[in-house]
Amino acid sequence: MPSAATKGRLRLDRITKTFGALRAVDGVDLDIEAGEFIAFLGPSGCGKTTLLRIIAGFEAADSGRAALDGRELGRLPPNRRDVGLVFQNLALFPHLSVAQNVAFGLELRGHAKEAIAQEVAQALALVELGALSGRRIQQLSGGQRQRVALARALVLEPAVLLLDEPLSALDLKLRRQLQQELKALQRRTRTTFIFVTHDQEEALSMADRVAVFNHGKLEQFGSPRDLYQRPASRFVADFVGEANIRDAAQLAAFGVRPPPRSLLVIRPEDCAIGAAATSLPARREGVIETIDYIGPHARLRIGLDEAAEPWVVLIHGGAVGDLAPGARTVLGFDPARAASVPAQ
Numbered sequence: 001m002p003s004a005a006t007k008g009r010l011r012l013d014r015i016t017k018t019f020g021a022l023r024a025v026d027g028v029d030l031d032i033e034a035g036e037f038i039a040f041l042g043p044s045g046c047g048k049t050t051l052l053r054i055i056a057g058f059e060a061a062d063s064g065r066a067a068l069d070g071r072e073l074g075r076l077p078p079n080r081r082d083v084g085l086v087f088q089n090l091a092l093f094p095h096l097s098v099a100q101n102v103a104f105g106l107e108l109r110g111h112a113k114e115a116i117a118q119e120v121a122q123a124l125a126l127v128e129l130g131a132l133s134g135r136r137i138q139q140l141s142g143g144q145r146q147r148v149a150l151a152r153a154l155v156l157e158p159a160v161l162l163l164d165e166p167l168s169a170l171d172l173k174l175r176r177q178l179q180q181e182l183k184a185l186q187r188r189t190r191t192t193f194i195f196v197t198h199d200q201e202e203a204l205s206m207a208d209r210v211a212v213f214n215h216g217k218l219e220q221f222g223s224p225r226d227l228y229q230r231p232a233s234r235f236v237a238d239f240v241g242e243a244n245i246r247d248a249a250q251l252a253a254f255g256v257r258p259p260p261r262s263l264l265v266i267r268p269e270d271c272a273i274g275a276a277a278t279s280l281p282a283r284r285e286g287v288i289e290t291i292d293y294i295g296p297h298a299r300l301r302i303g304l305d306e307a308a309e310p311w312v313v314l315i316h317g318g319a320v321g322d323l324a325p326g327a328r329t330v331l332g333f334d335p336a337r338a339a340s341v342p343a344q
């Protein structure tokens with residue numbers, strides 16, 4: 001299959017969509033480069049799937065403009081938009097074989113039989129299913145069905161591939177495996193991918209850039225590192241990863257002042273306890289409320305005498321030592337490593 005990196009640039013200008021009193025998409029601007037892996041991230045009802053459906057042509061925007069490779073999508077029907085789709089339920093045909101499922105779109109386009117056979121073989125090789133081309137869909141595992149859906153979409157060589165939470169029904173181990181496979185597949189094909197998810201770990205591990213939505217608005221669009229280390233709002237700081245978000249009153253006990261009308265965002269891994277905290281510029285004694293072990297790490301909740309909201313600390317499990325809930329310890333952090341967000 002030829003490279004698609006020369007096509008797939010998507011531009012959205014002030015896209016708005018309402019359903020009655022609900023503004024599902026609220027003036028969204030996005031500029032997506034050809035060959036990027038983009039994630040649309042946000043909680044249920046934030047507008048990410050509605051925006052995906054607008055790009056696909058299944059919903060019409062109330063206002064705004066969408067253009068793919070300079071061509072306005074406007075009122076083009078879905079089959080003329082050069083966009084591929086992989087749905088959450090995959091929508092495979094159970095009465096057809098793997099190869100017949102993949103060939104379906106090519107047949108609708110009137111490709112010659114010889115060409116279809118070659119293109120289907122290439123697509124199945126791409127997703128490592130060549131040996132299963134004759135199997136029925138019911139004979140496949142969940143991961144194999146996912147690959148069939150990808151092959152069926154990619155065989156048409158779309159400028160953009162839209163994926164609406166395609167991994168959400170899989171168990172955790174298989175989901176993580178397919179996350180890596182999907183990312184590698186996108187690198188090989190160089191097709192622009194737009195992946196909808198509510199799982200921030202999934203978005204951060206897979207995408208080149210992530211668009212974070214909340215109540216129809218685009219809160220921030222940037223690299224995973226930017227979103228995590230330089231959140232643009234309290235919502236992004238809280239939704240992307242875990243964070244201790246503190247105002248001036250909560251930081252006074254540490255002798256720390258945030259910028260005016262701002263909150264400080266201190267990530268749990270940037271905190272320390274015990275002897276490791278004594279050399280940090282901001283520190284305070286507190287009481288360990290809980291200790292949870294997550295793989296090699298320990299997640300501690302530490303309460304301060306004057307604070308109602310406990311602090312979350314993430315350290316290596318071995319550093320906990322003999323500490324247990326109820327023990328007093330020193331909590332510390334370096335304000336220079338904290339981000340600030342507007343206090344809204």
